Amino acid sequence: MSCSRVAHGFFTAWKDYGNPNAIILFLCQDNEPNIFDQRAVEYAIYDLDEHITVRRKTCWELIASIALSPDGKLFVDDEEVAIVYFRGLYTADDYTDEKFWDVRLKVEMSRAILCPSIGYQLAGCKKMQEVLAKPDVLERFIDDIDVVQKLRSTFAGFYELEMNSDGDNAVQMAITNPDLYVLKPQREGGGNNIYGEDIVTLLSEIGNDERRCAYILMEKICPKPLDNIFVTASGHQEVQAISELGTFGVILARGKDVIENYFAGHLLRSKSHEHNEGGIGSGLAVLDSPFLV
Template identity: 40%
Template sequence: MSQSRLASCVPLPLENKVLVEVIEKAKDWALMHGVGMRDKKHFNKDVIQIAPFVLLPSPFPRTEFNKAIELQPVLNELMHKVAHDERFLEQTLQNALQVDEFTSNLYDIWVKVRNEGITQSLSLGLFRSDYLMQRDGNKIKQVEFNTIASSFGAITSNLPSMFRYILRSLGMVDKIKHMPENRALSGLCAGIIEAYDLFGVPGSVVLFVVEEVSYNICDQRFHEFQISETRPDIQVIRKTLNEIYEETELNDKKQLILEGKAVAVVYYRSGYEPAQYPSSREWDARLRVERSSAIKCPSIHYQLAGTKKVQQALALPGALEKFIGAGASSGRVRDIFTGLYSLDFDEAGERALEMAIADAERFVLKPQREGGGNNLYGDDVRDALLRLRHSRERAAYILMERILPPLVSGYVVRPGAPVPPPLTDLVSELGIFGVIIGTKDKIYCNRQVGHMLRTKLADANEGGVAAGLGALDSPYLLDM
């Protein structure tokens, strides 16, 4: 399966002396502007190191970039409507719920709060739709839609400035005009502030739900700093799920009370994978938050709408039209889908299973998980399907046709790695951020707010930066 190639924005390779010098400048710029993370191997709260980044911005077709931006409000509304369709979610997830304990626990919380009567009908979505270009024509195809802890909006807002500095350092000032601005941080934080104002309780607080140990601290803290700068009256408090269990309570108005104050907005930067719920305390905390009057980002039904089974079900004939009508919007959304297949125990699931076993290189096997590092590729797909062929567990996965993006040559700068790095083949994944706030019957805001680009080695299957697999990047727009 040969892949097409895009030319780098700068002629490569760079002369060795120039390369070493510009990397040193770029590293210092990154450290001094918060393009950083904590070291997972040698964790120290007092130490920030550079986040992995690509030295030069990666080429991306302007028409496809604009298409992704224009589609984001359509996708926001689609997922909002999916999240509020109880029957669709129940039918779509029913087989996965029998074998996937994590998704089942989330679903049980949703059922409980529905049966009790939902206290807060408003939901806040800070979403991100991710795309790879497909080799035939370099058209974007959706990889996944993230409804919880959609990260790197903050750090990547700084990257256009870093790349402009690098291009100036290389004497390539004429290239700067191809770098799009990125206001993801201010846009995402504006969504949190708008939800806070809709909550309407003076002196209430915003709660960030965080991991026990936060490696991606810069990206998280920049949201907090931006909110504080924009609205000094809003206090942001960071707590783990375990701390929420120990330190919060519901009052007679169903307000979530923390440190004597009502919580207006709960923004999850944790809570998207099983390891973040090591005991019943974390699940109890999640249920307490969901029962409360706080506006959740995401609400439990938004998180369920972001599962891979829902992504696969929306690709079925008629599914999109059910939610967004049969007009141009559904056609534009369907155009970004690649092949998506269920592995349920029915005729379609058996066909998909045999198809993937026969030609495993064509497919990716995806569980209902977020956070990177969970998918299976190539021979691992075949091995897993042979193992799962007669197991109910296979219903917890979906099968997706593999997207083969164009290659571009470049340098990846990593903390502690030898300098200069080798010139390698890279591929890039574009993420578009969206904000939506609404109830089942009314949408108060719906907009696209920015973008991110993650780039990885062409022979690496996964690309999550926080998972240590990818590098931060920014698009260099091409008129193709």
């Protein structure tokens, strides 16, 4: 379900752009490891309208082929771009050449529909999690106090590491009881969080200077492990597993005018409770299915 509903979001955005000859651009990483799920979305878009053109380009390819017209239209190889879908340029490691920043600037200055825009990308960073958890912040966006309280009841504890007394206290909390917390940098893609004694080591080095501001401290979530069986290419394994349920959503808006906003399926990942990280690509987790009781 998720693939078709996500594809429908792209289709609706492409129609809303208003040029039936404009393309959808998948901006991909070099040696893309996640090509298969991207292809699935691409083919689902074709199922909705076979006349849509999807192009896959790496940033290296875009350096010489991308252009921005005076009226803000984005072109790649002389084809107008309706949508840019970022499957690259979302981590610091992707910007391996200064010219990649020029590519990102042209994209952000264009009229193309961006998935995500720079604003939405920044809204999903770890620092925003910390800010949203502060008192009176959710109230700026949600008027219903009952809804605010229900949302806030689901939050883990977040603690800033700025150069102030609150930051100093958070550093001492983490060093004193490192197993109760996770230290998170402003990074995406998995494998970046810091746990246990590694927190003590890092904060003992940077805890008294501004380098600590690149991180946030979060209360560690400790779910109850459940019996599970992991099936992989090498066989099966009985494990005590913990799971993470992620949901997909589609939102298409023009300023404050919302055109589409709907649930688009889920993804459940499970890992052994022995592991801190749980990436599918790293082999530490598996795709799973929820069992509702």
